[in-house]
Amino acid sequence: MSATLKVHVDPDKCQGHARCKALAPELFDLDEYGNAHEHGDGRVPAGLEDKAWLAKANCPEIAIDVIEE
Amino acid sequence: MSDSAHALPDSDRVLPEHPPVTDWVHDFDHTDPRWIEDPFPIWDELRATCPVVHTKRFQGCYLPTSYQAVKQIAHDTEHFSSRRIIVRDERPEIQKNAAPPITSDPPEHKSAKQLLLPPFTPDAMKKLEPRVRAICNELIDEFISDGQCDAAARYTKHVPVRTICHMLGIPEKDGDLFINWIHMILELSIKDEGMLKQAVQEMTAYFAAHIEERKQRPSDDLITTLMRAKGKDGQPLDDTHVLGSLRLLLIAGIDTTWSAIGASLWHLAKTPADRERLVSEPELMPTAVEELLRAYSPVTMAREVMKETTIAGCPVKPGNMVLLSFPAANRDPAVFPDAGKIVLDRKSNPHAAFGLGIHRCIGSNLARMEMTVALQEWLKRIPNFWLDPAGKVTWSEGTVRGPRQLPILFEKAT
Ligand code: HEM
Ligand code: SF4
Numbered sequence: 001m002s003a004t005l006k007v008h009v010d011p012d013k014c015q016g017h018a019r020c021k022a023l024a025p026e027l028f029d030l031d032e033y034g035n036a037h038e039h040g041d042g043r044v045p046a047g048l049e050d051k052a053w054l055a056k057a058n059c060p061e062i063a064i065d066v067i068e069e
Numbered sequence: 070m071s072d073s074a075h076a077l078p079d080s081d082r083v084l085p086e087h088p089p090v091t092d093w094v095h096d097f098d099h100t101d102p103r104w105i106e107d108p109f110p111i112w113d114e115l116r117a118t119c120p121v122v123h124t125k126r127f128q129g130c131y132l133p134t135s136y137q138a139v140k141q142i143a144h145d146t147e148h149f150s151s152r153r154i155i156v157r158d159e160r161p162e163i164q165k166n167a168a169p170p171i172t173s174d175p176p177e178h179k180s181a182k183q184l185l186l187p188p189f190t191p192d193a194m195k196k197l198e199p200r201v202r203a204i205c206n207e208l209i210d211e212f213i214s215d216g217q218c219d220a221a222a223r224y225t226k227h228v229p230v231r232t233i234c235h236m237l238g239i240p241e242k243d244g245d246l247f248i249n250w251i252h253m254i255l256e257l258s259i260k261d262e263g264m265l266k267q268a269v270q271e272m273t274a275y276f277a278a279h280i281e282e283r284k285q286r287p288s289d290d291l292i293t294t295l296m297r298a299k300g301k302d303g304q305p306l307d308d309t310h311v312l313g314s315l316r317l318l319l320i321a322g323i324d325t326t327w328s329a330i331g332a333s334l335w336h337l338a339k340t341p342a343d344r345e346r347l348v349s350e351p352e353l354m355p356t357a358v359e360e361l362l363r364a365y366s367p368v369t370m371a372r373e374v375m376k377e378t379t380i381a382g383c384p385v386k387p388g389n390m391v392l393l394s395f396p397a398a399n400r401d402p403a404v405f406p407d408a409g410k411i412v413l414d415r416k417s418n419p420h421a422a423f424g425l426g427i428h429r430c431i432g433s434n435l436a437r438m439e440m441t442v443a444l445q446e447w448l449k450r451i452p453n454f455w456l457d458p459a460g461k462v463t464w465s466e467g468t469v470r471g472p473r474q475l476p477i478l479f480e481k482a483t
Contacts, residue, residue, distance in 0.1 A: 015427065016186070016429060018433070034190045034434065057417035057419065058359075058417065058418055
């Protein structure tokens with residue numbers, strides 16, 4: 001359960017609903033068109049795991065992957 | 070099918086009449102009074118029977134009611150075109166550059182959309198927020214001492230109108246003109262195509278004058294931004310493209326947000342437990358806004374079937390329209406447990422109120438900000454309110470559903 005998480009946004013699926021940015025601003029950034037990409041290398045800092053899952057559960061385009069390393 | 074009953078004997082086409090619906094599975098009609106008043110049980114019944122139903126009205130139209138079916142259609146731009154996006158009795162001729170990007174398909178869609186996106190990012194909306202907060206308070210000032218108001222006519226309608234005027238750089242008082250044009254385009258034109266033409270002509274003339282003015286004196290408003298934007302060939306947009314985009318932003322941005330704020334206040338007025346919870350736990354606002362958007366999604370778009378295919382196992386044939394019901398998808402219990410219940414802190418809520426796929430609403434960040442601010446300011450000053458039992462709530466028909474008359478009584482905050 002204590003594995004490190006990484007988030008990844010699939011740019012072909014993301015349509016810029018910005019739900020991820022609202023729920024987990026630390027984990028996602030938006031570009032000038034409002035489309036999302038993971039912040040930095042996508043590694044989820046300890047304590048923010050729930051936010052990663054929450055962002056995934058609320059993305060209407062199923063564009064977010066949460067990977068356990 | 071029960072269609073012969075309303076086809077005149079010596080007419081070879083169904084006349085634009087709308088007899089009351091008795092068989093929703095084979096003869097649905099989204100302009101039927103029962104649908105306008107309370108569509109939710111109809112959708113639940115249809116979803117349980119067959120996820121895609123058909124009517125011969127409107128010259129032939131399908132209605133998907135499951136999340137999966139709506140999503141599949143929204144993502145399939147090969148079989149389903151956006152060249153017609155409103156289901157009407159008549160099929161007006163297709164116009165080029167009608168209102169890009171909402172009427173565009175790939176490959177034209179992407180470039181038309183990209184030039185509209187930058188002014189609507191969440192960061193851009195943050196800068197606009199203080200003006201919207203002020204607009205809300207100016208509106209509330211006008212009726213707060215009355216202890217009652219028609220919240221649709223005096224509050225929810227004006228918030229998006231004044232906000233978009235402010236963004237476009239046109240006088241906020243011109244908002245009433247827009248409200249009238251939009252009513253003609255979205256509602257009256259379903260049964261009278263002439264209304265559509267008249268409203269579009271008047272809007273075009275209005276904005277043409279504003280474009281001319283900015284050719285002489287550029288400003289830092291959204292009209293000027295659009296005039297400076299470059300199309301995919303690197304050239305500035307021609308005037309018809311700018312005009313089309315302006316018309317679209319108004320048509321898409323006003324009724325929709327008006328409806329979303331109105332439906333939210335309607336829900337809170339009739340649901341004291343949710344109202345009290347939102348007042349005492351203001352930190353719930355973000356999830357509450359998403360939940361109200363899910364449960365009372367105002368916008369139902371349409372597509373035209375271009376090639377035969379199957380959706381959720383049902384054959385779908387060209388020549389028909391599709392009523393793309395994002396609101397029905399958002400009530401699908403397969404995706405949203407307790408779909409009929411409003412859960413202000415719903416955790417998993419991938420709702421489709423702003424569409425799915427490439428046509429995702431350009432104004433979604435603006436609409437969310439307006440809803441949040443309009444509800445916050447209202448609840449701050451009017452925490453205790455309820456529906457006026459002597460008044461009647463009425464709902465709009467057609468593409469956008471929301472309260473158009475919302476009589477409310479309230480206790481003033483001390
Ligand atoms: C709560 C308010 C709103 C709702 C529920 C809403 C809903 C929608 C939906 C469902 C679509 C998808 C249409 C489709 O799939 O064919 C859409 C598209 C669009 N909306 Fe909104 N909208 C709202 C507010 C706004 C605002 C405030 C604006 C701008 C000022 C706006 C501008 C647009 C535009 C330009 C499109 C076309 C996008 C495209 O085709 O790529 N909307 N909206
Ligand atoms: S919620 Fe999904 S679609 Fe929306 S911006 Fe984030 S990744 Fe993209």
